[in-house]
Amino acid sequence: xxxxxxxxxxxxxxxPPRERPGRRLRLRKGGGAxxxxxxxxxxxxxxxxxxxxxxxxxxxxxxxxxxxxxxxAQVPPSLxxxxxxxxNFEAVLEEADIGKALLNSLIVSGAITVGTVLSCxxxxxxxxKLKFRGRSALLTLTIGTMMIxxxxxxxxxxxxxxxxxxxxxxxxxxxxxxxxxFGVFFMxxxxxxxxxxxxxxxxxxxxxxxARIFWSIVIPIARPGMAVLGMLTFMTAWNDFFWPVIALxxxxxxxxxxxxxxxxxxxxxxxxxxAGTLLGTLPVLLVFGLxxxxxxxxxxxxxxxx
Amino acid sequence: MFPTSTAKAGPRPAGTGxxxxxxxxxxxxxxxxxxxxxxxxxxxxxxxRKASPYAYIAPFFTLFLAFGLFxxxxxxxxxxxxxxxxxxxxxxxxxxxxxxxxxxxxxxxISLRNTFTIGVLSTVPQLAMAxxxxxxxxxxxxxxxxxxxxxLLPYATSVAAATLVFAQLFGRDFGLINYVIGLIGLDPVDxxxxxxxxxxxxxxxxxxxxxxxxxxxxxxxMQSIPHELYEAAGIDGASRWRQFIHVTLPGLRPTIVxxxxxxxxxxxxxxxxxxxxxxxxxxxxxxxxxxxxxYMYEQGWGFFHLGRAxxxxxxxxxxxxxxxxxxxxxxxxxxxxxxxx
Numbered sequence: 001x002x003x004x005x006x007x008x009x010x011x012x013x014x015x016p017p018r019e020r021p022g023r024r025l026r027l028r029k030g031g032g033a034x035x036x037x038x039x040x041x042x043x044x045x046x047x048x049x050x051x052x053x054x055x056x057x058x059x060x061x062x063x064x065x066x067x068x069x070x071x072x073a074q075v076p077p078s079l080x081x082x083x084x085x086x087x088n089f090e091a092v093l094e095e096a097d098i099g100k101a102l103l104n105s106l107i108v109s110g111a112i113t114v115g116t117v118l119s120c121x122x123x124x125x126x127x128x129k130l131k132f133r134g135r136s137a138l139l140t141l142t143i144g145t146m147m148i149x150x151x152x153x154x155x156x157x158x159x160x161x162x163x164x165x166x167x168x169x170x171x172x173x174x175x176x177x178x179x180x181x182f183g184v185f186f187m188x189x190x191x192x193x194x195x196x197x198x199x200x201x202x203x204x205x206x207x208x209x210x211a212r213i214f215w216s217i218v219i220p221i222a223r224p225g226m227a228v229l230g231m232l233t234f235m236t237a238w239n240d241f242f243w244p245v246i247a248l249x250x251x252x253x254x255x256x257x258x259x260x261x262x263x264x265x266x267x268x269x270x271x272x273x274x275a276g277t278l279l280g281t282l283p284v285l286l287v288f289g290l291x292x293x294x295x296x297x298x299x300x301x302x303x304x305x306x
Numbered sequence: 307m308f309p310t311s312t313a314k315a316g317p318r319p320a321g322t323g324x325x326x327x328x329x330x331x332x333x334x335x336x337x338x339x340x341x342x343x344x345x346x347x348x349x350x351x352x353x354x355r356k357a358s359p360y361a362y363i364a365p366f367f368t369l370f371l372a373f374g375l376f377x378x379x380x381x382x383x384x385x386x387x388x389x390x391x392x393x394x395x396x397x398x399x400x401x402x403x404x405x406x407x408x409x410x411x412x413x414x415x416i417s418l419r420n421t422f423t424i425g426v427l428s429t430v431p432q433l434a435m436a437x438x439x440x441x442x443x444x445x446x447x448x449x450x451x452x453x454x455x456x457x458l459l460p461y462a463t464s465v466a467a468a469t470l471v472f473a474q475l476f477g478r479d480f481g482l483i484n485y486v487i488g489l490i491g492l493d494p495v496d497x498x499x500x501x502x503x504x505x506x507x508x509x510x511x512x513x514x515x516x517x518x519x520x521x522x523x524x525x526x527x528m529q530s531i532p533h534e535l536y537e538a539a540g541i542d543g544a545s546r547w548r549q550f551i552h553v554t555l556p557g558l559r560p561t562i563v564x565x566x567x568x569x570x571x572x573x574x575x576x577x578x579x580x581x582x583x584x585x586x587x588x589x590x591x592x593x594x595x596x597x598x599x600x601y602m603y604e605q606g607w608g609f610f611h612l613g614r615a616x617x618x619x620x621x622x623x624x625x626x627x628x629x630x631x632x633x634x635x636x637x638x639x640x641x642x643x644x645x646x647x
Contacts, residue, residue, distance in 0.1 A: 009358065041360050043442045043445050044447070044449065046438075046442055047439075047442050047443070047447070047453055047457075050439060050455050050457060051453065053461050053514070054457055054460055054518060055456065055459060056516075057460075057463075057468065057471045057472065057475070058459070058463075059333075060471060060474075060475065060482070061467075061471050064474065066473075072474075072480060073479075073480050074392070074480070075480070076478065077482055077485055083332065096467070099311045118365070119365040119366040119369065120366060121365070122362045122363070122365060122366065123362060123363045123365070123366040125360045125362060126362035126363045127363070130358075130359040130362065131359070131362075132356075132360060134357035134436040134591070134605065135359075138363065138367070141375075142370065145375065146376060147567075147571065147630070148378060148623065148626075149575045149577070149626060151575050151577075151599060151602060151619050151622055152377075152378055152381050152619045152620070152622070152623045153377030153378040153380075153381060154377070154619065155377075155381055155384055155389075155606060155612050155615055155616045155619060156376065156377035156378075156380035156381055156384055156616075157373060157377040158394070158606075158612070159384070159389070159394045159395075159612070160372075160373075160377065161568070162394050163394075163395070174375075175369065175372075175373055176369075176373040178373075178586055179366075179369045179370050179373050179374040180363075181370070183364060188540075190486050210355070210358050210359075210362075211358075214362075214497060215357065215551065219313055227353075235462060237467070239462075239463070239464035240464075241464060241465045241466050241577075241578045242577055242578065242599075246603075246607060247579075256465075256496055259466040259467060259470060259582075260466055260581070260582060261584050262470070263466070263469070263470045263473070263585050269377075270474055273470055273474075274324070274470070274471070275469045275476065277466075277470050277471060280464065280466070280467055281462075281463055281464070281467045284462050284463070286465075287462075288455075288459065290460040292455035292458070293451055293455060295455075295458065296451075296454050296455055296522060299458065299461075299463070299522045299523070300517060300522050300523070300525060300526035301526070304541065
């Protein structure tokens with residue numbers, strides 16, 4: 001996990017440059033880009049304010065989750081955490097079975113992440129480095145669907161899983177979650193830039209089959225890109241709301257579905273709702289805290305909108 | 307490092323035949339090269355070489371066809387039928403009936419208008435603020451990486467979590483926001499029932515979650531603007547502000563168009579925020595913040611009219627195509643105008 005700074009690709013670029021990975025970019029990076037101006041105190045002030053606004057809702061979640069409902073109904077609201085955190089956690093586990101929801105979310109997001117990264121790396125490699133009939137048409141088709149909102153396909157998709165009797169079962173969320181046109185595009189861009197053609201040709205001359213090349217050459221080189229895609233996929237899958245709400249229900253919820261039930265009026269205890277929100281957010285915040293830099297790098301390379 | 311030279315001894319998938327690839331056919335394009343000496347390469351192996359790329363895209367495309375492309379196309383078909391949730395296997399031809407029913411439903415028009423106003427209320431400030439933030443993030447700052455990561459923090463939350471927290475902050479009687487407003491001496495605002503107020507509240511959630519994300523996209527765009535342009539502008543005596551207007555903004559145009567399109571699509575399908583803001587499926591008592599996405603959910607999974615919901619989905623799609631088209635058109639015309647100057 002060393003060189004996790006893949007070259008940024010401008011979104012509008014028609015043809016990716018065929019050069020060695022990241023050399024030019026590293027130079028650029030050192031210059032701080034654009035101007036190498038040092039920010040004055042105003043920059044720090046404004047950014048500090050922005051950070052405050054970014055972080056405050058998280059802080060407030062902790063405050064509200066650790067207080068009693070009566071505390072929250074006071075008029076000068078208390079801004080410090082209280083002593084009730086554990087009690088509220090217990091209430092959530094009891095009322096909404098958040099434990100099961102967390103486990104389900106973990107299963108769903110984990111399966112989606114592993115499956116997406118694998119299928120997208122395979123397809124991305126084929127689109128980047130193999131020649132076959134219909135390649136550009138299939139790629140255009142794949143990328144073209146990135147612009148189409150998921151709502152458009154949701155009704156037939158629901159009819160499909162109803163037909164398969166998968167409603168309320170986790171595979172109803174996992175299998176459609178494995179489809180990631182963005183992932184294919186992302187891995188293709190990554191491999192075009194970081195996998196030299198000569199390496200593949202050399203292996204071919206030595207008699208390696210494509211499968212052998214994939215396992216011994218492509219995977220090791222693609223690993224940083226796979227890691228970034230994996231993190232982004234995990235976050236998106238964990239936070240996905242629209243489809244899980246439709247496909248699952250209170251018997252087999254993911255965390256997001258459980259949060260909807262908490263907020264949907266079954267529980268009218270604000271501090272318990274906040275405790276549930278905290279539990280549902282913690283795992284992804286953990287991922288973010290550990291790998292935030294890489295996620296920032298991934299976002300700056302392209303775009304994922306979940 | 308890579309075991310390319312030992313690859314000969316490696317295992318091969320069934321059907322590849324034996325013997326290392328000798329002869330000219332083992333170049334970069336096995337299918338396209340001139341097959342001068344085909345005798346050296348067994349036929350089976352050559353066939354596999356030609357077919358194997360499809361094996362690599364097969365896992366993705368199988369899923370893509372079943373769960374991506376097929377539903378997408380089938381929606382248009384479903385929208386012409388009466389399909390009810392409980393009996394989704396039975397379909398009864400309705401022609402454009404779903405659409406005419408839609409266009410005579412006042413709640414459709416309300417949700418269409420809401421989608422538009424909430425879209426503008428959330429997208430415009432969001433992108434403007436993201437641009438400013440990106441500009442600041444582009445300075446040489448202490449703890450730059452930390453700040454960039456922290457700005458992206460809201461992106462890590464889910465719609466559900468963010469909305470529940472903001473719903474509480476926007477509470478009428480005990481909400482923190484009304485408390486702060488009260489400190490300034492203003493009357494408390496009813497963020498749930500007021501039309502404008504509730505739409506502002508819903509937009510705030512969107513803005514909070516996505517501003518940092520867009521700022522990073524802009525930052526990436528700014529970093530690809532050549533340094534020399536700023537130096538030249540500086541020599542010509544352009545102030546920082548003029549440099550921003552005349553160098554940064556034109557250089558960012560493709561990125562800006564990209565974010566505008568992405569945000570437009572996002573705004574058109576807004577769903578979780580209005581659903582969870584109060585937990586009501588109708589987007590408030592008088593549908594005051596029901597979006598098209600929520601209206602579709604209400605029709606399909608609230609009232610069980612899947613065919614009708616499919617018609618709404620199709621309308622949303624057309625809307626997106628039109629909006630994206632208009633955006634692209636404006637962008638191109640502006641670019642041409644600038645080039646002609």
